[in-house]
Amino acid sequence: MIGGRRTALSLTVYLVIAFGLSWLIALPLWLSGQGLQHPLFGAIAVGMMATPAIGALVAVFVVERGPNRAERLGLWPLRPAGRFWMYLGLGLVVPVALVVAALVIGALLGTYPADFARFSGYRSLLAATGAASLPIPIGLLVAAQYLNIVVGAALNLIPALGEELGWRGWLLPKLLPLGTVPALLISGAVWGLWHAPLILLGYNYPTASGWLGVLLMMGMCVVMGGIFGWLRIRSRSVWPAALAHGALNASVGLSAVYARAGESVDTVQATILGWSGWIAPAVVVIVLLIAGQFRWPTPAEQRRRRAF
Template sequence: MPTPPDARLDEHHPAVRAWAEPPGLRRRGVGWFLILAFGCAWVPWFAVYLAGGSLDDPVIQLLTAAFVPALAACVVRRWITRQGFRDSGLRLNLNGSWWHYAAAVTIPWGVLIFAVLLAAASGMWTRDSTELSASSWLYLAAGPLICIALSPIFWGEEYGWTAYLRDRLVPGRPILTTFLTGLVWGVWHWPLPWVGYFGGDAPVSDAVWGMLLWLPLSILLEFLIGWLWSETASVWPGAMLHAGSNMVASLGMMLVFGDAVGITGTTILLCAGLTPFVLAVVLTGHTGGKRARTR
């Protein structure tokens, strides 16, 4: 028997439509999505590295990684399951959801502030160890605009992991499927530390810790992105939050801390900064979403 859908979600929500798919069709779609998402990223990553390139190059990242999950979802929707793209989360659905967009573009600020305070309180960083330039302050002040401007790039992952995969892994069980989606998403990143993502001089310990920490980081992010998805039925707030996590919270910490914390320390602080927001979502019972109107 299929898992009954969460009655709080509108019948036209993409999640409810995903849960209603025949099990065989759903399994075939998920299987092919994972094969394409992993294969079409991992093979080019190692090919580029063996050819002398490096994944710390933003252009190479865009060409080999940024849009692979979305392309995998599109291929599956068009040619594997033939379900098309109706109600697949592409609409903004701003009506009644504006504050979710506001949360998506401002939470990264909160994550950054919490992480900086934690680093200062724990002695990992002192204020006099680095000094922000005027351009760095301006960049951080533009955080919400950066989330919006870069959301089309991070849509490339969210249209795959969130708008396609999460509702099909364990239908109707939002907490479990969030853990599993985050786990899959984290494992997908595993080759990156070994193909130059952290730069050519990164020690092996950073690569190993990067692999391990990508799991809790992805799970924590997926809780917030999944909340936005279930509330709005749109992939765009999650893409904005994802952009903010990378380009406002994480990059912001690098600007603030300089070399004082390191790659591993930054990732740990990013996880710590996300945790209060995830707890707020879980403790208020919003992991499954409310009735998100899509029409």
């Protein structure tokens, strides 16, 4: 069990701040009647991403207090260095691989209209933007998207840290006394539910009714939260999870690159957002669980790490 009144209080404070501030920041989208078309939507979305970090910082510095605050948030220490850099690299690669796997699986199941050979959808997109006349082979343009993902992941690192400092940095370790699987399920579901102010307006799932979209987002966040949680636990750091979050956000556009021209992509069914896209990350998480890859260090192990 999660013991202690202070722990219960810190969890309550964290959730109230993370959820309350996110709804407060998103309020202009609702009050204006413009929804996702609000001219400040991008700024509002980025502002929302900071609310879990604010909640975690208040929980650690105001409610819990005590020593090793940076360590409790997963910000420090960044050692052993070899382990840290390895998982940072995995944080960049694994989400992109899972996004691509989701498209392949969707194509095999018939949920994703793929064109992996001619990139007809991407060609149409380039034509619509006036870039089709560029004297560059289409294959090279597709390959360049992966370089864009690396850049995008780096640029998204700090905004993504705003979420990950809360979800994986602080909340997941706090829930681990319940057991690894419950902690992953609860933290992932809470993460998905936190997106409700945008999902209810049609974000990510424009073809789904409001609360169905929220449930779908919770499902996606549970499976991908398992991947991010693995990176957090194995690296003992929040940074690989934050980079993975940034890489995920930067790579979702690959669904437009590999789609077949003239076909619509239903995110309820396909891409990493839809049910067919959850298969690959769910399998990876199950394999990692069976292999014992989610073991949190004991207090003695944590003390030894601080001594180096």
